[in-house]
Each structure stands twice: as structure tokens, then as C-alpha cells.
Amino acid sequence: ILFWVAAVQLGLVVLVGGFGTGGGERDETEAWLSSGHDEATRTENAANAGFSFAGGLLGLFDFRYTMRLTQRINHHYRSKLFGRIQTLPMTAFDDERIGDAVYRVMYDTPSITEACYRIALTPPGALIAIAMAVGIIALTFGDHPVIYWTGLAFAPVALLATLPFAGMLRRRHGEARKAGATTTATIEEGMTNILAVQSLGGHGREKRRFDRDSWTSFGRYRGVVLAAMLAFLAALVPGVALAATSFLYVTDLVIEEQISVGDFTLLFTYFTQILIASVDLGALWIRLQGAAAGLNRVFFLMDLPGEADSAEGQQISGVTRGVSLDRVSYTYPDGTQALRDVSLDAPVGQVTALVGPAGAGKSTLAYLIPRFLSPQQGQVRIDGIDAETLDRRSLRSQVAFVFQETALFDETVLENIRLGKPGASETEVRRAARMAGADEFIGRLPDGYQTRLGRSGGKLSVGQKQRLAIARALVREAPILVLDEPTSALDHETEGRVVSALRQAAGEHVVLVIAHRLSTVRAADQILFLESGRIIERGSHTELMALPEGAYRRYVELQTRGAA
Numbered sequence: 001i002l003f004w005v006a007a008v009q010l011g012l013v014v015l016v017g018g019f020g021t022g023g024g025e026r027d028e029t030e031a032w033l034s035s036g037h038d039e040a041t042r043t044e045n046a047a048n049a050g051f052s053f054a055g056g057l058l059g060l061f062d063f064r065y066t067m068r069l070t071q072r073i074n075h076h077y078r079s080k081l082f083g084r085i086q087t088l089p090m091t092a093f094d095d096e097r098i099g100d101a102v103y104r105v106m107y108d109t110p111s112i113t114e115a116c117y118r119i120a121l122t123p124p125g126a127l128i129a130i131a132m133a134v135g136i137i138a139l140t141f142g143d144h145p146v147i148y149w150t151g152l153a154f155a156p157v158a159l160l161a162t163l164p165f166a167g168m169l170r171r172r173h174g175e176a177r178k179a180g181a182t183t184t185a186t187i188e189e190g191m192t193n194i195l196a197v198q199s200l201g202g203h204g205r206e207k208r209r210f211d212r213d214s215w216t217s218f219g220r221y222r223g224v225v226l227a228a229m230l231a232f233l234a235a236l237v238p239g240v241a242l243a244a245t246s247f248l249y250v251t252d253l254v255i256e257e258q259i260s261v262g263d264f265t266l267l268f269t270y271f272t273q274i275l276i277a278s279v280d281l282g283a284l285w286i287r288l289q290g291a292a293a294g295l296n297r298v299f300f301l302m303d304l305p306g307e308a309d310s311a312e313g314q315q316i317s318g319v320t321r322g323v324s325l326d327r328v329s330y331t332y333p334d335g336t337q338a339l340r341d342v343s344l345d346a347p348v349g350q351v352t353a354l355v356g357p358a359g360a361g362k363s364t365l366a367y368l369i370p371r372f373l374s375p376q377q378g379q380v381r382i383d384g385i386d387a388e389t390l391d392r393r394s395l396r397s398q399v400a401f402v403f404q405e406t407a408l409f410d411e412t413v414l415e416n417i418r419l420g421k422p423g424a425s426e427t428e429v430r431r432a433a434r435m436a437g438a439d440e441f442i443g444r445l446p447d448g449y450q451t452r453l454g455r456s457g458g459k460l461s462v463g464q465k466q467r468l469a470i471a472r473a474l475v476r477e478a479p480i481l482v483l484d485e486p487t488s489a490l491d492h493e494t495e496g497r498v499v500s501a502l503r504q505a506a507g508e509h510v511v512l513v514i515a516h517r518l519s520t521v522r523a524a525d526q527i528l529f530l531e532s533g534r535i536i537e538r539g540s541h542t543e544l545m546a547l548p549e550g551a552y553r554r555y556v557e558l559q560t561r562g563a564a
Contacts, residue, residue, distance in 0.1 A: 017055020027055025029063040040103070040180050043294075046110035047074045049117070070113050077109045081298060087306040090372045099185025104297050107184075108177060111294025118291070122284050129277040133270045141259060141267055150246040151274030154239060158282025161235035166286050169227045173293035176220035183213045224290070231286055239279075246271050307371075313391035319398055319479035321383045322347035322510050323369055328378035330364055338364040340533045342378070348479070351502055351511040353524035355552065360530040362514045363404065366482050369512070370399040382480075400473035404484040404514075406465040408457030413442055414449040416457070416468060420476035432475035435501040437494040438467035463491070470498060480510045487520045499523050518559055527552065 017027025029052040035041040050067025052059040082105055134148055190197065190206050197206050250267055253259045259267060323346045330339045338361040346352040354362040367373045368380050371392055380387040387395060400420060408416050417429045424432075429449065433439040441464055445451040457465050470486055483502070487495040499520055502511055515521050522541045529537040529544070529552045537544055537552050544552040 013056060015056050016058045027059065028053055029055055029059035031063070031067075040107045040184075043107045043110040046113045047071070049113055073113055073116065074110050077112050077298070078105055081105050081109060081301060084302050084304075084306065088301075088304055089307055090367070097182075097185035097189070099183075099188040100181040101301070102188065103177070103181035103184045104301060107180065108294040108297045111291040111298065115288060115291040115295060118284060118288060122280050126277040126281040130274050133273040133277070137267065137270050141263065144249075144253075144267075146249045147246055147267070147271050148274070150242050150249075151271050152278055153242050154275050154278035155282035157238045157242065158235050158279045159285060161238060162231040162283060162286040165227060165231035165234065166289050169224065169231065169286060170289040170293050172220070172224045172227045173290045174296065176217065176224050177293055177297060179213070179217040179220040183210070183217045186210050186213045235283075243275070307392055312389075313394070314385065314389055315394045316382060316385070316390055316398055317394075319348060319383055319510060322350075323480060323512070324381045324384075325365070325368070326379045326381065328365075328368065328375045328380060330361075330368065330373060330375050338533055339368075339375070342530075342533070342535055344528055344535065344538070346510050346512055348510050349507060350525035351513060351523065353521045353527045354512065354514045354530060355516070355521055355527055355555065356530035357555075361533040362530055363484055365530070366401075366484060366512060366514060369480065369482060370396045370401060398478050399480045399482060400476040400478040402469045402473045402483040402486050406457070406462075406469045408453055408460070408465055408468065410452060410455050412447075412450050412452055413445065413468065416453060417472050417475055420472055420478075424475050428475055429471070432471040433467075435474050435497075435504075436467045436471035437497045438464070438471050441467075463494070467494065467498075470501075474501065479508070480512070482512045484514045485516070486513065487515065487517055492519065495519060516559075518556055529555070 017029075019026050029050075031050055032045050033048065035045055047070070048067065049070045050063045052062035052066065054062060085101060085105070130152070133151075137144060137147060186209055190210065197203060247268070250259075250264055250271070253267075254261055254264050325342055325344050328339055328342045329337070331337045342361075342365060344352070354365060356362055364373065368375055369382075369387070371380075371387055371390075374388060382390065382395065382398070409419070414426065414429055417432065418424050421428075426449070430439060433442060442449060442451075451459075453459055457468070460468070466486065470483070473481060473483065481502075486502075487498055495517070496519075502513065503523060513520065513524065521527060525540065526538060527541060527544055528535050531551060537547070537550055544550055545556065547553055
């Protein structure tokens with residue numbers, strides 16, 4: 001019998017580890033990372049939490065399972081939030097810092113882990129622990145309702161005593177996360193604009209700004225700790241009274257010789273188990289407040305209205321006639337009116353140039369075509385069809401856009417040009433690069449088309465970036481080509497080649513060009529001059545120059561005089 005008992009116990013130790021009445025006699029499996037007293041570093045544990053209440057082989061299996069489950073949950077919500085951000089309108093982050101969105105994706109989403117585990121594990125775990133402790137006391141020492149009810153009383157005490165602090169704790173957690181997001185945004189802005197900081201001697205200012213934001217984030221977390229301490233102290237006084245009541249009751253049992261002195265420790269241990277489980281149950285609400293603050297920040301973005309299309313959205317497979325705007329007006333959310341009663345026709349086979357002073361509404365007009373923005377009045381029509389009735393993805397597949405600020409990725413030259421058409425062959429990429437005047441400088445790069453460009457194309461000049469952006473648009477072979485200042489950073493020779501390429505592309509495309517340089521505008525079939533959100537003149541370069549007091553003529557003369 002002794003041999004078999006020892007063998008079974010050895011097998012249990014190998015399988016589940018050692019368990020005893022004290023915390024030091026219990027094997028558990030966990031691998032928490034070191035973390036500081038701030039929201040960001042503590043969330044790394046939440047995002048990669050793996051633990052098991054057992055040791056041994058079962059504990060290792062359970063540990064791996066819980067870690068994988070935790071990571072899958074966090075990966076799912078990170079991906080959902082990132083995908084949601086991609087579908088938000090382009091105006092969604094006009095008044096927000098990008099670092100705040102990064103913080104929400106990386107550090108706020110793990111709040112789901114804590115909320116899920118606490119809600120899923122605490123109630124059943126606490127109730128099972130209470131039932132087992134009560135059952136063992138009843139079987140071993142008889143019926144002692146004072147011990148049961150005193151231990152169970154900790155649940156309502158923990159809830160009622162901490163309830164007034166729940167709102168405070170949630171607000172403090174929200175402030176700590178917001179301060180952490182500000183610090184992240186400061187880092188992101190400082191790194192993105194490092195050239196401007198260095199050239200303008202802004203090192204000291206940026207360092208002071210980061211010091212202020214970083215220290216504020218730690219200070220906000222100290223506010224969280226303070227609120228938690230106040231909640232703990234509020235529950236401590238009634239808790240001590242309840243513990244003293246049970247302690248005196250068990251002491252009386254020893255004095256009356258109903259239990260032995262040795263039984264005192266054992267009975268009080270079971271009471272402590274009831275107490276701990278009851279506190280876990282009663283304190284569940286306040287312990288969820290930190291997660292609630294993070295989830296509130298996540299679902300704030302998730303609940304923002306995105307670019308959703310109705311199921312009835314029409315598909316479009318090509319453009320044969322052109323693009324037209326009929327009495328279109330657009331006002332930004334801050335009340336700035338960008339366009340007023342604008343009408344135009346941009347047919348296939350022609351280059352249409354938008355010209356005018358800064359802030360005239362040229363870029364806003366261009367953003368209406370692929371439905372980055374939607375007009376409050378009037379219609380944008382593609383081949384006579386209202387763009388608002390078209391499926392957004394289908395519509396955008398017909399538009400190739402070159403933005404005023406070139407966006408490049410830390411990928412090869414080849415992959416950057418292929419962004420708009422991932423399946424483009426290398427021959428197609430090279431042809432588009434030659435048309436954009438980019439093939440020559442690409443050939444001088446260390447690895448040619450396989451050269452990685454670094455962060456935001458940091459290895460290239462502004463003009464080289466611009467040529468890559470034009471090549472990216474040309475390789476897409478979309479029937480509508482929209483270019484926002486495509487030649488502003490090009491030399492005259494390269495600009496001439498690009499303009500010739502645009503003329504060639506216009507044979508089967510709608511080409512809409514926003515430009516200030518006269519050499520680019522002169523080649524357009526029609527020129528639309530915008531001022532204060534309205535088209536005040538339209539015609540060819542020759543026709544507009546023939547107007548003695550024309551706005552376009554004054555614009556050209558000022559530019560020519562400035563060049564002279």
C-alpha cells in the first residue's frame with residue numbers, strides 16, 4: 001500500500017506539481033515579464049499572459065494554452081482595430097495625433113484580456129472555492145454558520161466599500177492612458193520630424209517636451225495607485241471588524257474545548273480561503289475599472305462611423321466618357337467651406353488642370369472623385385453615374401492618385417511601385433518608371449529595383465520620391481489619373497518627360513492635374529482657375545491668356561515676373 005501511494009503521489013507531482021495549505025507549498029506555472037508602474041509596460045504582460053494554477057506537465061500544457069489563447073484574443077482585437085482605422089474617413093484624424101492611435105492599437109487593446117479572464121474565471125472560481133471550504137469545515141468541524149457568514153460578508157463589504165471609488169479609478173486609468181498616448185505621440189512626432197528638429201536647433205525644446213509628457217504619464221499612474229489605495233483603506237476597516245469577529249469565535253471554540261489548539265490554525269485557514277474568494281467576488285467590479293478605461297478608448301474608435309457602402313452599391317469596370325461635377329459644394333467639419341457650386345467636365349482623352357492660389361479648394365475637389373470626401377450638395381458623376389451610388393472599393397480601383405505628400409514604405413523600390421498593382425510584372429514596373437523619369441536614378445541605386453528605401457523613403461531626394469509616386473500611379477493603369485502637384489520637385493528636363501507621359505496617358509484616361517508650375521499647366525487641354533472654392537475661369541492656356549483682366553493671366557504674369 002505504501003509503495004502504491006508513493007507511486008501515485010509521485011505521478012501526481014509530475015503531472016500537476018505540489019499543492020499544500022500555504023502559498024509556498026503550491027506549484028504554479030507563469031512567465032510574467034518585468035514591467036514598470038505605467039500602463040504601457042504593464043500591458044505587455046496582459047497581451048502575452050500565460051499562466052496555470054498547476055505545475056508539472058499539466059501546468060506546462062495549460063501555460064502554453066492560456067498564452068496562445070491570450071495572444072489570439074489580443075491579435076484579433078488589434079487587427080480589428082487597425083482594420084477599422086483603415087476604413088475611417090480621411091478627416092477622422094485631422095485633429096488627432098497619430099501616436100494616440102498607435103497607443104490605442106498596441107496598449108489599449110490588451111484590456112480585453114484582463115476583462116475576459118476576470119469575468120470568466122473569478123465568479124466560478126470564487127464560488128467553487130467557497131463551496132469547497134464550507135464543505136470541508138462542515139465535514140470536519142460540524143456546523144459553524146458564524147464562520148461561513150462572516151467570510152461571505154466580505155463580498156458585499158468589498159463591493160459596497162469600493163463602489164464609490166469605481167468612477168474615480170476608471171477616470172484615473174483613462175487619464176493615465178491618455179498621458180501615455182501623448183508621450184507616444186511626442187516620440188512619433190519627434191522621430192518623424194527629426195530633420196526639422198536638427199536643422200532648426202530644436203533639440204532642447206523637444207527634449208523638454210518629452211520630459212514633460214513622460215513625467216506626466218508616470219504621475220497619472222501614481223494617481224491610479226492612490227485611488228486604489230483609498231479604495232483598499234475604505235474596505236479595510238469593516239474587513240478588520242469581520243476578521244476579528246471570526247477570530248474571536250474560533251478562539252472561543254478553543255477555550256470551550258470544542259476544538260483543539262491545533263485545529264484553530266486549520267479552521268482559520270479555511271475561513272481565510274472563504275474570505276479571499278469572497279473578496280475576489282466582491283472586488284470584481286472595481287478591478288474591472290482599469291480594463292474599462294482601455295476598452296472605452298478602443299471602442300471609441302471602433303464606434304466611429306466608417307466608410308460603409310450599402311449592399312446595393314453598383315460595380316464599375318471602366319470609364320469610357322469621363323468625370324463630371326454638377327453644382328458641388330463641400331464644407332469641412334470645422335465649418336471651413338472649401339468648394340461652392342462647382343461644376344466641371346473632365347472627359348477621357350484630355351488633360352484637365354486645376355490652378356489657383358493656396359486654399360482655393362483644388363485638393364478638396366480632387367478628393368471628391370474617389371470619394372475620400374463626399375459633397376454636401378451636388379453630384380460627382382462617373383460616366384454619368386452618381387459616384388455616391390457606386391461601390392467605394394470598385395470606384396477607387398478606377399482611380400490612380402498621386403498625393404502632394406509622397407508616401408513611401410520601408411520596402412524595395414519594386415514593391416513601392418507595385419503598391420497600387422501588386423501583381424504587376426517587372427516589365428510593367430520598369431516601363432512605368434521610365435515614363436515617370438525614375439528608371440535612370442533607380443539604376444544607380446546599390447541594388448537597383450531591389451534597393452530598400454528605409455523609413456518613408458529616407459534614402460531618396462524629394463524629386464526622386466515624387467517620380468516613384470508617379471510611376472506607382474502609372475503602373476496601376478486606372479482609367480482616372482489624379483495628380484496633386486506631380487512636378488513641383490522635378491527639374492525641367494524630367495518635368496518635360498513626365499508631362500509628355502501624361503499627354504500620352506490621356507489618350508485612354510481622364511487626367512486631372514493640380515499644379516502651380518506654368519510649364520505643367522500650359523500643356524493641359526483645359527485649365528480651371530479656382531479662387532475661394534469657386535471656378536472663376538475655364539479654357540485653354542491661349543484662351544485664358546487672351547483675357548486682359550483675367551485671373552489666370554495675372555497668375556501667370558506674377559509667376560513669370562517672379563521667375564525673371
